[in-house]
Every structure is written in C-alpha cells, then in structure tokens.
Amino acid sequence: MKELNDIQKGAVKNLIFRMADDELILGHRNSEWTALGPILEEDIAFSSMAQDKLGQAHAMYQILHKLGEADPDTIAFSRDEKDFKCCHLVEYPIGEYDFSLMRHFLFDSAEALRFEMLMSSSFEDLANVAKKFKGEIKYHIMHADTWLVQLGNANEISKARMQSSLNECFPLALGIFEPSDFEDILINESIFPGEKRLQEEWLKFISPVINSAGLVLPDINSIEPAYGGRKGYHTEYLKPLLDEMTEVYDIDPGAEW
Amino acid sequence: MSLKSLDPRVTRENLPEQPNTESIKDLHQWQTYEVFHQVKKGDHHIHVGPVHAPNPDMALILAKEQYARRYKCVNLWVVKTADIRKTDYEDEDIFETNQEKMYREAGGYKVMDRINKYKAEHKNK
Numbered sequence: 313m314k315e316l317n318d319i320q321k322g323a324v325k326n327l328i329f330r331m332a333d334d335e336l337i338l339g340h341r342n343s344e345w346t347a348l349g350p351i352l353e354e355d356i357a358f359s360s361m362a363q364d365k366l367g368q369a370h371a372m373y374q375i376l377h378k379l380g381e382a383d384p385d386t387i388a389f390s391r392d393e394k395d396f397k398c399c400h401l402v403e404y405p406i407g408e409y410d411f412s413l414m415r416h417f418l419f420d421s422a423e424a425l426r427f428e429m430l431m432s433s434s435f436e437d438l439a440n441v442a443k444k445f446k447g448e449i450k451y452h453i454m455h456a457d458t459w460l461v462q463l464g465n466a467n468e469i470s471k472a473r474m475q476s477s478l479n480e481c482f483p484l485a486l487g488i489f490e491p492s493d494f495e496d497i498l499i500n501e502s503i504f505p506g507e508k509r510l511q512e513e514w515l516k517f518i519s520p521v522i523n524s525a526g527l528v529l530p531d532i533n534s535i536e537p538a539y540g541g542r543k544g545y546h547t548e549y550l551k552p553l554l555d556e557m558t559e560v561y562d563i564d565p566g567a568e569w
Numbered sequence: 570m571s572l573k574s575l576d577p578r579v580t581r582e583n584l585p586e587q588p589n590t591e592s593i594k595d596l597h598q599w600q601t602y603e604v605f606h607q608v609k610k611g612d613h614h615i616h617v618g619p620v621h622a623p624n625p626d627m628a629l630i631l632a633k634e635q636y637a638r639r640y641k642c643v644n645l646w647v648v649k650t651a652d653i654r655k656t657d658y659e660d661e662d663i664f665e666t667n668q669e670k671m672y673r674e675a676g677g678y679k680v681m682d683r684i685n686k687y688k689a690e691h692k693n694k
Contacts, residue, residue, distance in 0.1 A: 344578050348578065353621055353622070353634070360638050459630075462624070462627055556577060
C-alpha cells in the first residue's frame with residue numbers, strides 16, 4: 313500500500329470529503345421521497361438507491377477515520393455547515409419528481425465515471441471502495457437512463473418538464489467538478505485524474521442519453537457553474553437540511569444505538 | 570389552514586387540510602408485468618410477483634428493486650401479464666382427479682422389491 317506524506321494525505325482527505333458529503337446529503341434528500349414517490353414501485357426503488365448513497369458515504373467516512381478523522385457518525389452529524397464540502401446540486405430541495413430524477417441522472421453519471429477512474433487509483437482504499445460499489449452504481453445509471461428516455465419521449469408535458477429541470481440542474485451539476493487546491497497532487501500521484509478530466513468524460517457520457525431522451529443540453533459556454541460548495545460556501549438549503557438530519561442525534565450525541 | 574403532520578416533509582408542502590381527491594380519479598394505472606427471477610445460472614426462473622410499468626424496460630428496472638434487492642439473483646425476466654394465456658377457474662375440474670392417479674407416480678411401482686429380490690438372488694454368484 314502506498315504511503316502518503318502529509319500533503320498527499322490532505323489531498324486525499326479533501327477528495328474523500330467532497331465525495332462522501334455529496335453522497336450523504338443527496339442520500340438524505342432522495343430519502344425525502346420515501347412514502348411520497350409517484351408510484352409504489354418507484355418509491356421503493358428510489359428509497360433503496362437513497363440508502364445505497366448513505367452506504368457509500370459511510371464507506372468513505374470509514375476511510376477518513378483510518379486517515380485520522382473522527383468516526384463516521386461524528387463526521388456525518390457533528391460538523392458545522394461550513395465544514396461540509398458538498399456541491400450545491402445535492403443541497404437543493406427535492407422539488408417535483410422531474411427535478412429529483414434529473415439530479416439523480418446528472419449526479420450518478422458523474423459518480424459512476426468517478427468510481428470507474430478510482431478503480432485504478434494508487435490509493436488502494438479508494439480503489440477497493442470503487443470496485444465494491446461498481447454494480448450498485450451501474451444499476452443507478454440504468455434506472456436514471458431508462459426514466460430519462462421514458463419521460464423525454466412520453467408526451468409534451470413530460471418532455472417540457474424534463475427539459476426545464478435539465479436547464480435548472482445543469483449549472484448546478486457543473487459545480488460537481490469545482491476544482492480543488494489539490495488537483496495537481498492527485499493527478500501526479502495517480503490518485504485521481506482530476507475534476508477537469510472527469511467533467512469532459514461526463515459530458516461525453518451524458519450527451520447520447522440526453523439525445524435519446526429528445527432533450528437539448530444547454531450551451532456550456534454560456535453557463536456559470538455553481539461553484540463554492542467545495543470550499544464550504546453553501547446554498548440556503550443546506551443548513552435546514554443539516555438541522556433536520558441531526559435533530560435526533562443532537563438530543564444525545566453519545567447514545568448507543 | 571394547511572395540513573400539519575409529524576412528518577416535516579408533509580408539513581412543508583402546505584397542503585390543504587382536506588385533500589382534493591377528484592384529480593386522483595383521472596389517473597390511469599399502468600399495466601402490470603410478471604417478474605421471474607433466477608437464483609443461479611442454469612436454474613429455472615421462478616415467478617416472484619408483479620410490477621406496474623409502462624413498458625418492458627421500465628418493468629425491468631423497477632423489478633430489480635422490488636424483487637432482487639436483498640437476495641441472490643443472477644437474472645430477471647419480465648412478461649406482460651396480459652400476454653400470459655391461462656386456464657379458467659371455471660375449468661378447474663380438469664385437475665380434479667389428479668390426486669387419485671397414484672399409478673402415474675414412480676412411487677406407485679413396486680420396483681424396489683424386484684430390485685432387492687434380484688440382488689439377493691445374484692449375491693453369491
């Protein structure tokens with residue numbers, strides 16, 4: 313196993329915090345659909361995938377714990393808003409189902425590619441987690457793609473809704489790829505090929521699906537990506553979510569479950 | 570007044586206290602697909618239940634989480650319920666004498682007696 317020096321360790325931790333916080337917050341958001349989903353079968357599928365996200369976040373927080381951070385529960389439930397490194401996309405309220413599906417499609421496509429890249433990371437713990445969740449994320453993509461193509465081609469209303477949620481989500485989704493201060497270290501040490509590379513791959517990956525759904529990708533050059541989340545600057549939606557998520561934990565943080 | 574619930578998600582929605590059920594009546598249901606899972610490659614696919622879906626692709630992705638999210642599964646089939654040809658319960662009497670046809674079961678033959686007799690006869694040869 314590769315021995316990391318302090319600078320490399322800082323870079324790895326930052327990368328893992330970004331990924332884990334995205335998964336935790338989006339997992340929590342998507343779980344808000346539980347019992348309110350559009351049909352029973354989809355309610356169960358979407359809730360199950362929300363749980364998958366929490367499982368992924370947990371695996372990531374465990375790596376952080378090995379690298380000297382607090383235990384997963386403490387990291388997840390005891391940090392201030394500004395210490396979270398999630399992107400703005402995952403913070404937004406669930407909105408209507410079109411928005412949640414579009415976010416799920418855009419985010420999980422990026423995540424699938426990120427995990428694929430990490431499978432050959434020189435940092436073994438990350439490579440192992442990436443391999444472990446490969447199949448799980450593959451299903452998330454199948455689910456997202458099928459829904460997108462279905463609703464994009466169903467009728468005028470569904471198509472218009474999907475296009476408008478794509479327009480709304482796209483600048484937010486570009487915020488997934490907000491570069492960190494550690495890009496060069498991650499790339500040079502073959503830990504992760506970098507956010508810029510990931511964004512390029514992502515655009516190539518989602519374009520054919522968006523075409524099959526009969527939707528139009530907004531012009532990336534005319535869009536301001538929603539940056540800030542990776543540096544701790546969040547939308548107004550994160551704080552209330554954290555308050556709600558930690559409400560029970562805060563009653564007795566040391567409780568044995 | 571809006572609907573207050575212990576579930577914060579419901580309260581947030583600012584729903585009327587009396588829900589409007591008129592709009593629900595207009596919704597039509599999707600057709601159903603029957604789902605079959607396979608536990609091991611080479612095994613028979615076994616019927617596990619139905620899912621609602623507008624087409625086979627949607628049926629497959631929904632079936633995966635309904636019927637294959639916890640236990641081992643290597644393959645799923647979906648078949649439109651309407652495409653299944655079935656017998657009528659009115660004709661259930663065609664099966665009535667099934668239980669009496671013991672002579673059709675292998676257990677009905679006294680074959681073991683004959684095998685044992687043959688073995689005994691040839692034991693010392």
